[in-house]
Amino acid sequence: MATKNKKLSLKDKYQYLTRDMAWEPSYQKKEDIFPYERFEGIKITDWDKWEDPFRLTMDAYWKYQAEKEKKLYAIFDAFAQNNGHLNISDARYVNALKLFLTGVSPLEYGAFQGYAKVGRHFSGAGARVACQMQSIDELRHVQTQLHAMSHYNKHFNGLHDFAHMHDRVWFLSVPKSFFDDARSAGPFEFLTAISFSFEYVLTNLLFVPFMSGAAYNGDMATVTFGFSAQSDEARHMTLGLEVIKFMLEQHEDNVPIVQHWIDKWFWRGYRLLSLVSMMMDYMLPNKVMSWKDAWEVYYEQNGGALFKDLERYGIRPPKYQDEANKGKHHISHQLWSTFYQYCHATNFHTWIPSEDEMAWLSEQYPDTFDKYYRPRFEHWQALQEKGERFYNKTLPQLCQVCQVPALFTEPDDPTQLSHRSLVHDGERYHFCSDGCCDIFKHEPEKYIQAWLPVHQIYQGNCEGADVETVVAKYYHINIGQDNFEYLGSPDHRRWQAIKGNKPLGADDSKDAA
Amino acid sequence: MSIEIKTHAVEPIRHTYGNIQRRFGDKPASRYQEASYDIEATTNFHYRPLWDPQHGLNDPSRSAVRMADWHAVTDPRQFYYGAYVQNRAKMQEATEYNFSFCDKRGLLTRLPDAVQENLLRLLVPLRHVELGANMNNSSVAGDCVAGTMTQLHIYQAMDRLGMGQYLSRIALLIDGGTGEALDRSKTYWLDDALWQPLRQLVEDSLVIKDWFELTLVQNLIIDGHLYPLMYQHFDQWLAEQGAEDVSMLTEFMRDWFSESSRWVDAMVKTVRAESEANAEQLQAWIEVWQPRVIAALAPLAEASVGAPALTEVAAQFAARLKKQGFAAQEIVA
Numbered sequence: 036m037a038t039k040n041k042k043l044s045l046k047d048k049y050q051y052l053t054r055d056m057a058w059e060p061s062y063q064k065k066e067d068i069f070p071y072e073r074f075e076g077i078k079i080t081d082w083d084k085w086e087d088p089f090r091l092t093m094d095a096y097w098k099y100q101a102e103k104e105k106k107l108y109a110i111f112d113a114f115a116q117n118n119g120h121l122n123i124s125d126a127r128y129v130n131a132l133k134l135f136l137t138g139v140s141p142l143e144y145g146a147f148q149g150y151a152k153v154g155r156h157f158s159g160a161g162a163r164v165a166c167q168m169q170s171i172d173e174l175r176h177v178q179t180q181l182h183a184m185s186h187y188n189k190h191f192n193g194l195h196d197f198a199h200m201h202d203r204v205w206f207l208s209v210p211k212s213f214f215d216d217a218r219s220a221g222p223f224e225f226l227t228a229i230s231f232s233f234e235y236v237l238t239n240l241l242f243v244p245f246m247s248g249a250a251y252n253g254d255m256a257t258v259t260f261g262f263s264a265q266s267d268e269a270r271h272m273t274l275g276l277e278v279i280k281f282m283l284e285q286h287e288d289n290v291p292i293v294q295h296w297i298d299k300w301f302w303r304g305y306r307l308l309s310l311v312s313m314m315m316d317y318m319l320p321n322k323v324m325s326w327k328d329a330w331e332v333y334y335e336q337n338g339g340a341l342f343k344d345l346e347r348y349g350i351r352p353p354k355y356q357d358e359a360n361k362g363k364h365h366i367s368h369q370l371w372s373t374f375y376q377y378c379h380a381t382n383f384h385t386w387i388p389s390e391d392e393m394a395w396l397s398e399q400y401p402d403t404f405d406k407y408y409r410p411r412f413e414h415w416q417a418l419q420e421k422g423e424r425f426y427n428k429t430l431p432q433l434c435q436v437c438q439v440p441a442l443f444t445e446p447d448d449p450t451q452l453s454h455r456s457l458v459h460d461g462e463r464y465h466f467c468s469d470g471c472c473d474i475f476k477h478e479p480e481k482y483i484q485a486w487l488p489v490h491q492i493y494q495g496n497c498e499g500a501d502v503e504t505v506v507a508k509y510y511h512i513n514i515g516q517d518n519f520e521y522l523g524s525p526d527h528r529r530w531q532a533i534k535g536n537k538p539l540g541a542d543d544s545k546d547a548a
Numbered sequence: 549m550s551i552e553i554k555t556h557a558v559e560p561i562r563h564t565y566g567n568i569q570r571r572f573g574d575k576p577a578s579r580y581q582e583a584s585y586d587i588e589a590t591t592n593f594h595y596r597p598l599w600d601p602q603h604g605l606n607d608p609s610r611s612a613v614r615m616a617d618w619h620a621v622t623d624p625r626q627f628y629y630g631a632y633v634q635n636r637a638k639m640q641e642a643t644e645y646n647f648s649f650c651d652k653r654g655l656l657t658r659l660p661d662a663v664q665e666n667l668l669r670l671l672v673p674l675r676h677v678e679l680g681a682n683m684n685n686s687s688v689a690g691d692c693v694a695g696t697m698t699q700l701h702i703y704q705a706m707d708r709l710g711m712g713q714y715l716s717r718i719a720l721l722i723d724g725g726t727g728e729a730l731d732r733s734k735t736y737w738l739d740d741a742l743w744q745p746l747r748q749l750v751e752d753s754l755v756i757k758d759w760f761e762l763t764l765v766q767n768l769i770i771d772g773h774l775y776p777l778m779y780q781h782f783d784q785w786l787a788e789q790g791a792e793d794v795s796m797l798t799e800f801m802r803d804w805f806s807e808s809s810r811w812v813d814a815m816v817k818t819v820r821a822e823s824e825a826n827a828e829q830l831q832a833w834i835e836v837w838q839p840r841v842i843a844a845l846a847p848l849a850e851a852s853v854g855a856p857a858l859t860e861v862a863a864q865f866a867a868r869l870k871k872q873g874f875a876a877q878e879i880v881a
Contacts, residue, residue, distance in 0.1 A: 093710030
C-alpha cells in the first residue's frame with residue numbers, strides 16, 4: 036500500500052493503540068453504556084482533551100512488570116530461606132507491619148476493585164486504560180504485600196487474619212470507612228479522593244514512612260516491595276494530577292465541586308494518616324524522621340507548591356490545612372497514647388518508649404513533648420513498674436466521619452478536645468473536629484449509615500457482650516498473644532530467646548510488668 | 549552426585565494466614581493460595597453506593613447466580629499477578645520477534661493490495677471487539693467479589709487490550725506507521741454492513757447488568773465462536789489467499805484462547821454444578837445469546853471462510869457445552 040502520510044508521533048501512536056479502538060455507539064445509547072458519568076455534576080465537554088498520564092502498551096507493561104516481579108520474588112525466596120526476620124532491628128518493629136497488613140493492604144484490594152469499576156465506566160477510552168492499569172497494579176500490591184508478610188506471619192503474632200480483622204476491628208474502620216466512602220462515591224469523586232488526594236498529595240506520607248521504616252530497621256522483604264512498587268506509584272501520581280487538571284479545564288462549573296472534594300479528601304486523608312504518624316514516631320525502633328518533619332517536607336512544602344500550581348484553575352489549598360499544620364506537633368503522641376490504653380483490643384502491641392526514644396521525641400517536638408506528653412508516659416511507666424499497667428476499660432467516643440476516637444485537640448489548645456456535635460433528623464452525631472463536622476453536613480445521608488464499631492459492640496452485633504469476647508471471638512485476636520503490652524508478650528519472649536539478649540529499651544523492672 | 553547445603557531451620561509458630569488455614573489446614577500454602585483466597589472485604593460496609601443504592605459494596609447479589617462460596621471457582625493456571633505477567637511477558641517476547649521479522653522482511657507490505665484490504669476489512673476491525681471485551685471484563689472485575697474470581701477477569705481485561713493492540717499493529721505494519729490503514733479499517737467497523745450485527749452485539753453486551761451473564765456471554769459464548777472462526781478457519785483461509793505470513797502475528801491469540809478456555813470452562817462447570825437453579829439460569833442465558841452470536845458472525849464467515857465453517861464452529865462449541873452438562877442446541881449458521 037502506498038503511504039503518503041507522516042509517521043505517527045509517539046503520542047499519536049499511543050492514542051491509535053488505545054482510544055482509537057473505541058467508537059461512538061449507535062445501537063445503544065451512550066448514557067446507557069456509561070450511566071455513572073453525569074450524576075456528580077461534573078461536566079465533560081471533550082474526552083479527547085485527556086492527556087495520557089503515561090504511555091504503556093500491554094506488551095511493554097507485561098515486560099517491565101515481569102522483570103520487577105522476577106527480582107522481587109527472588110528476594111522474597113532468599114529472605115525466607117535465610118530467615119531474614121532475624122535481621123530486623125527489634126521485634127517491636129513488626130508491630131508496624133501488623134498495622135500495615137491489616138490497615139493498608141486491604142485498601143490495595145479496595146483500590147483494585149474501585150479502579151476496575153471506573154476503568155469500565157469513563158466514556159474516555161484513554162482514561163479507562165489508565166485506570167485499568169492502575170487497577171491491576173493495585174492487585175499486584177495487595178498480593179505482593181501478602182507474600183512479603185507471609186514469612187513474618189509465620190514467626191510473629193498479629194498478622195494472621197488481616198482481611199477478617201479489617202472488616203471488624205474497631206480502629207480498622209478508620210481505613211475501611213475511608214475507602215468505602217471513596218468507592219461508594221461516583222467515579223470522578225473516586226479519582227479525586229484516591230488518585231489525587233491519596234496517591235498524589237498524601238502518598239509520600241503513607242508509603243514512604245512504612246518503606247523507609249523497613250529500610251532503617253533491617254526488613255529486606257518490605258523494603259524490596261517498596262522499591263519495586265516505586266515506578267508503579269510514579270504512574271499513579273501522574274494519573275492523579277492529570278485527572279484533576281482535566282476536570283478543571285473541562286468546565287468552570289467543575290471548579291467548586293472539585294474544590295469541595297479536595298477539602299473533604301484532604302481532611303479524611305489527614306485523619307487516616309494519624310495512624311501513620313504514631314507508627315513513624317513510636318513503632319520504629321530506628322527512627323527515619325519525625326512525623327512533624329515528614330509533614331513539613333511532604334505536605335507543607337510539596338503540597339504547598341502543588342496548590343500554588345493549581346491556583347490558576349481557581350483552586351485554593353484545602354480547608355483546615357492550617358489546623359493540620361498545627362496538629363503535626365501533637366497527633367503521633369495523641370494516637371500512641373490512645374493505642375497504649377486500648378491495646379487489649381488491637382492485633383498489635385504498644386509500650387512505653389525507652390529513655391533514648393523519649394529524648395529523641397523531646398528533641399523533635401521541643402514545644403510539645405516534654406510539656407504535654409512525656410508526663411503521661413512517665414506516669415504510665417510508674418504504674419507499669421508497680422504492676423498496674425494501664426488499660427482503659429471504657430470504650431471511646433468515635434467520630435461519626437473519620438471514626439477515629441474523638442481524641443484530637445483544639446488547634447490552639449492542646450488540653451481541650453475539639454469535640455463537635457450536631458442534631459440531624461432528630462439524632463445526635465459527634466465529631467472529632469470542624470473538618471469532619473463539615474464533611475457530615477454536606478452529605479449527612481451518607482454518614483448516618485456508618486458502621487461505627489463501638490456502637491455495634493453496644494448494639495450486640497459483634498458476637499459478644501463484653502470486650503474480651505468481642506476481641507477473641509469476633510475479631511479473631513488471640514488474647515495474650517496478639518494483644519496487650521509488648522514487654523512480656525510472646526513476640527518479646529521469642530525475640531529474646533532467638534537473639535539470646537534483651538531487646539532495645541527493655542530493662543528488668545519493666546519486663547516484670 | 550548431589551550436595552546439600554545445611555541451613556538453619558527456625559521453627560515457625562504457624563505456617564500460613566488464618567484465612568488460608570481455615571480452608572486448607574495449617575501447612576505451608578502456595579503463592580496462589582495466599583494471594584487469592586479471602587483477601588477481599590466481605591462485611592460491615594459503611595455506606596451504600598451512590599451509583600447503585602439497591603446494592604451494597606462487594607454485594608454478591610449483583611448477579612442472579614448464587615454460590616455458597618465464590619472461591620469454589622479457581623484458576624487452573626494458578627495465576628496470581630506475578631505468575632500472570634511473567635507468563636505474558638514470554639508470550640509477548642515471541643510475538644515481538646514475529647512482528648519485527650514481518651516488518652524487517654516487509655512481509656505485509658509485499659502483499660497484493662486486495663489481500664491487504666481483506667486484512668483491514670476482515671481482521672483488523674476485531675480490535676473493536678477486543679475493546680468491548682476489555683470493558684466487559686473490567687466491569688466484571690469491579691462487580692464480582694471473591695479474589696479468585698476478580699483476578700481472572702482483570703487479567704482477561706488486560707489481555708484483550710493487548711490483543712487489540714496487536715491487531716492495530718497489523719494495520720500499522722501495512723500503512724508504514726501512519727495510522728491511515730487504521731482509519732480505513734475503522735470505517736468498515738462503523739459502516740460496512742458486514743460488521744453491523746457484530747457491532748450491535750458488542751454494544752448490547754456493554755449494557756448487560758448481571759456480571760455473571762456478562763462473563764458468560766463474553767468469555768464463553770462470543771469468544772467460544774469468534775476465536776475458532778477467526779484464528780483457525782479464517783487463518784487457514786488467509787493462507788490460501790497468499791497471506792500465510794499473517795499467521796505469525798496472530799499466534800498470540802491462538803495460544804491465548806486455548807489457555808483462557810481452561811479457566812472459562814472450569815468456572816462455568818463449577819457454577820453450573822453448584823445448583824439446579826444455576827444450571828437453569830446458565831442454560832437460559834446460553835439459549836438467548838448463542839443464536840445471536842452465530843447470527844452476528846455469519847456475515848463475516850460468508851465474506852471469508854464460508855458458512856459451513858461457522859456451522860462447524862457452532863458444532864464444536866455445542867460439544868464443549870455438552871461436556872459441561874448443558875443441553876446442546878442445534879444451530880446451523
